[in-house]
Amino acid sequence: MTERALLGARLAADEITSDPTKWFGSVPFVVNPIDDQITDAEAYGKTISAVQNSVIDAGYNGVLGDRYSSATEMVAYTLAESGIFQCSIWSTSPSLSNKVQFPTFFRLVADDNFQALVILELVKSQGWKRIGALVGDESYGQGLLDKVRSSVDSYGMSLLASYTFYTNDPEGIDYRVSQLKALGARIILLFPNGEQDAVLLFRSLAANGMVGPDYVYIGGDNLLEVMAATENAADVANVQGLLMTEALEYSESTKPFEANFLAKYGRAPLSGAVAWYDATYAFAYAFQKLQNDYGYSATDIANNRWLEQNLNVTQFTNFSFQGAMREASWMPDGDSMNALFHVMNLVNGTYNEVAIGEVGDLTITNKIVFASGLTDIPSDSPMMVDETIGYKKPAPVAIIALTAVLLALITVSILPLAVFRDHRLLKPVSPLFMALSLVGMLLCLLSIFVDAVGIPTKTSCNSYMALMAVGFGTVVGGILVKLRRLYRIFDNRIAHRRASPNSELLAESGVIVLVEFILVFIWAGGYPLLPQEHNDLVAATHYYTCESANTSASKGLSAAVFVYNGLLVLACCYFAFATRDIYSAYNEAKAIGVAIYNILFCAIIILLTTLLTPLSPVPGFLIRSAFVLVAVGVAYAALCGRFLYSMVASQALSDEYHAADGGGGGGPVGESGAQHGSGSGSAHSGIAPLTPQQRRQSKTWVDPKAAALTAGYKNDMFPIRGTSRITATSQWRNFHISVMVKPSPLLVIVSEKDQAVGLAVPLKQVTAECAEQEDARFTVRWSKGALQVQTSKPADAQDWVQTIQAFARGDTRGSVSPAVGADIKRSEPLLE
Numbered sequence: 001m002t003e004r005a006l007l008g009a010r011l012a013a014d015e016i017t018s019d020p021t022k023w024f025g026s027v028p029f030v031v032n033p034i035d036d037q038i039t040d041a042e043a044y045g046k047t048i049s050a051v052q053n054s055v056i057d058a059g060y061n062g063v064l065g066d067r068y069s070s071a072t073e074m075v076a077y078t079l080a081e082s083g084i085f086q087c088s089i090w091s092t093s094p095s096l097s098n099k100v101q102f103p104t105f106f107r108l109v110a111d112d113n114f115q116a117l118v119i120l121e122l123v124k125s126q127g128w129k130r131i132g133a134l135v136g137d138e139s140y141g142q143g144l145l146d147k148v149r150s151s152v153d154s155y156g157m158s159l160l161a162s163y164t165f166y167t168n169d170p171e172g173i174d175y176r177v178s179q180l181k182a183l184g185a186r187i188i189l190l191f192p193n194g195e196q197d198a199v200l201l202f203r204s205l206a207a208n209g210m211v212g213p214d215y216v217y218i219g220g221d222n223l224l225e226v227m228a229a230t231e232n233a234a235d236v237a238n239v240q241g242l243l244m245t246e247a248l249e250y251s252e253s254t255k256p257f258e259a260n261f262l263a264k265y266g267r268a269p270l271s272g273a274v275a276w277y278d279a280t281y282a283f284a285y286a287f288q289k290l291q292n293d294y295g296y297s298a299t300d301i302a303n304n305r306w307l308e309q310n311l312n313v314t315q316f317t318n319f320s321f322q323g324a325m326r327e328a329s330w331m332p333d334g335d336s337m338n339a340l341f342h343v344m345n346l347v348n349g350t351y352n353e354v355a356i357g358e359v360g361d362l363t364i365t366n367k368i369v370f371a372s373g374l375t376d377i378p379s380d381s382p383m384m385v386d387e388t389i390g391y392k393k394p395a396p397v398a399i400i401a402l403t404a405v406l407l408a409l410i411t412v413s414i415l416p417l418a419v420f421r422d423h424r425l426l427k428p429v430s431p432l433f434m435a436l437s438l439v440g441m442l443l444c445l446l447s448i449f450v451d452a453v454g455i456p457t458k459t460s461c462n463s464y465m466a467l468m469a470v471g472f473g474t475v476v477g478g479i480l481v482k483l484r485r486l487y488r489i490f491d492n493r494i495a496h497r498r499a500s501p502n503s504e505l506l507a508e509s510g511v512i513v514l515v516e517f518i519l520v521f522i523w524a525g526g527y528p529l530l531p532q533e534h535n536d537l538v539a540a541t542h543y544y545t546c547e548s549a550n551t552s553a554s555k556g557l558s559a560a561v562f563v564y565n566g567l568l569v570l571a572c573c574y575f576a577f578a579t580r581d582i583y584s585a586y587n588e589a590k591a592i593g594v595a596i597y598n599i600l601f602c603a604i605i606i607l608l609t610t611l612l613t614p615l616s617p618v619p620g621f622l623i624r625s626a627f628v629l630v631a632v633g634v635a636y637a638a639l640c641g642r643f644l645y646s647m648v649a650s651q652a653l654s655d656e657y658h659a660a661d662g663g664g665g666g667g668p669v670g671e672s673g674a675q676h677g678s679g680s681g682s683a684h685s686g687i688a689p690l691t692p693q694q695r696r697q698s699k700t701w702v703d704p705k706a707a708a709l710t711a712g713y714k715n716d717m718f719p720i721r722g723t724s725r726i727t728a729t730s731q732w733r734n735f736h737i738s739v740m741v742k743p744s745p746l747l748v749i750v751s752e753k754d755q756a757v758g759l760a761v762p763l764k765q766v767t768a769e770c771a772e773q774e775d776a777r778f779t780v781r782w783s784k785g786a787l788q789v790q791t792s793k794p795a796d797a798q799d800w801v802q803t804i805q806a807f808a809r810g811d812t813r814g815s816v817s818p819a820v821g822a823d824i825k826r827s828e829p830l831l832e
């Protein structure tokens with residue numbers, strides 16, 4: 001018996017003893033505390049023996065207590081055979097109403113069926129409809145939960161979930177708390193067994209981020225003990241705004257009791273004291289009734305002679321009296337006729353009454369102050385944050401605007417590639433492959449628009465996947481084919497003999513993209529992506545994803561697409577590295593390397609952020625799209641933009657020159673002062689050079705190569721490497737190479753980049769040879785050097801060897817090959 005119980009009961013007993021005329025004469029009425037031996041559930045055996053030895057055998061006439069229902073049940077069970085009655089003011093489990101099990105138990109407090117309904121009425125008064133419950137495993141909580149569970153429907157509410165937890169399983173408490181959080185419960189009923197598990201529960205709620213303005217906790221009356229204990233202050237502080245129902249004890253009618261209590265003990269009574277006071281009087285009235293009904297004396301009562309009557313609880317409690325709280329009377333099962341409650345609200349460590357009443361008549365007396373410190377009623381559901389992307393939010397709009405600009409630039413770029421495909425600055429870097437890359441880039445950019453859709457559809461989900469896969473494959477496939485072409489021309493000693501024609505390279509790109517198409521068709525056709533709406537109740541977010549109904553197949557196909565494209569990128573990186581030192585007029589290999597390394601970097605960032613980081617949809621979209629834009633932007637600049645810019649700049653320079661020259665013939669020497677692959681030493685400028693047919697039709701046109709041969713002169717520009725004072729041993733660099741008969745037979749090599757760098761070797765010292773018939777390279781050797789010269793086709797190489805040999809002999813006609821003699825075309829560009 002707690003001190004507050006003992007003080008309340010003793011006040012009543014002393015009053016009874018001090019009024020012998022009214023009560024029991026000289027027989028004193030005494031209340032003694034007996035240790036119920038309860039420390040935990042395992043101690044119930046001790047409780048039973050304590051009741052047997054210290055109550056029944058000791059000849060007590062009645063029992064006040066116990067507190068918690070589980071202990072009270074053990075006491076009542078033990079007392080049943082003896083016929084000794086027991087009254088509790090605190091044990092509220094409905095199970096104690098069972099008079100078969102607990103025939104001598106009665107109570108001066110309403111059972112929890114009433115408390116549960118008052119709690120539901122409180123919930124209803126705030127407009128809440130969704131509740132959750134965390135419940136201890138003992139009789140009290142389970143009883144409350146049973147009533148809540150069976151009554152929510154009639155209150156128009158739903159119990160999202162109820163979890164029973166165990167004091168000896170703290171991890172289980174955490175798990176159950178997190179489960180409730182995942183269900184989005186915001187209004188949560190707490191029915192712990194007692195102080196110990198209530199504190200564990202409070203800690204778990206805090207650890208799971210379930211305290212604060214979004215959450216409301218409502219407990220039953222046993223939370224009072226938890227709240228009262230000062231050692232729990234830190235844990236209790238976490239559940240500010242907590243609401244707690246409690247049997248109504250103190251009111252205007254208890255003022256006389258409070259005054260007497262204060263006068264006797266020098267302090268105000270605590271919760272429970274007045275109820276124990278009334279319970280003590282209940283026994284006095286019951287014994288007095290026994291005297292009246294059966295003629296027992298006070299001593300007979302004290303000696304338990306009345307037990308011979310074998311009274312049941314209905315007979316024993318068949319009276320009423322005006323208690324300190326209110327009139328006390330009982331139902332036939334010994335439960336109190338009174339079921340008045342009030343609701344307390346925890347605000348900054350104090351408890352304010354906010355509601356009072358009974359089932360069907362609960363009145364809100366004061367506004368509830370919630371954990372926010374405000375009286376605004378929190379929602380019973382998470383306030384879902386809209387995480388859909390859409391075309392209206394500022395950040396996605398910015399990305400979409402950038403995408404639109406890049407998309408327009410790339411679209412506009414395709415036209416000049418087609419119109420000026422033979423321009424001297426475009427043709428060497430293959431406008432066809434530029435256009436192919438641009439189409440791939442366009443597809444990637446279009447995927448951003450589709451990705452940004454607010455509410456995805458089956459079409460948008462699969463379109464995004466298809467656009468990204470095919471677009472990526474087209475860009476990277478084109479790069480791979482192009483790099484491999486460079487590699488074959490310059491580094492692969494076996495393959496270099498034959499540069500791949502465009503048709504072959506187009507076919508290779510087509511095969512790469514075809515594999516992407518096949519994967520996309522299998523995916524979209526067999527396991528299509530479907531929009532999935534998500535309401536994440538833990539993060540309180542609403543968003544959509546695209547997922548296949550067959551997760552395994554979808555994951556497999558996703559992995560196949562990633563692996564395939566990853567291998568393409570790795571192959572590109574290999575060829576980019578292998579061809580990094582290839583020199584060309586436009587540093588083409590290096591530019592492609594920059595593009596592919598950048599694509600690899602962006603792809604890795606996108607993959608890492610997509611797979612490893614749990615990003616919410618909008619940030620995920622922003623990162624994904626930003627890196628697609630970077631990848632496409634850099635690839636565009638490196639693979640296409642800079643050539644178009646050079647062409648436009650070159651045209652502007654040409655126009656300026658023509659304007660200054662009055663529009664007369666001739667023009668400036670092309671970019672960097674060198675024609676690119678002219679066959680005879682005459683530089684071409686402008687956008688559209690004359691075709692061979694146009695040249696032949698011109699009255700003034702003279703076959704330049706034939707003329708040059710007749711004149712004993714031949715020149716061109718080729719990549720050259722080897723041992724000499726002006727060449728690199730292994731890196732190809734462009735040089736003008738000339739052979740001439742006059743003024744003396746010479747081989748002259750001049751750097752394309754720096755015309756001050758050159759050398760001249762008498763042809764008599766030079767030997768020239770093609771290693772093999774099909775080789776597009778030829779070698780020139782003299783006493784101090786040996787150079788490899790890379791032409792674009794074997795016929796050119798042989799022609800040069802024959803020319804060098806003929807000029808060395810002083811023969812200016814011996815070099816004319818049948819093909820050259822028939823139609824001397826402008827040489828094919830070096831790199832293409």
Ligand SMILES: NCCCC(=O)O
Nearest residue numbers: 068069091092140222
């Ligand atoms: N009325 C709250 C006391 C708890 C219990 O009955 O176990």
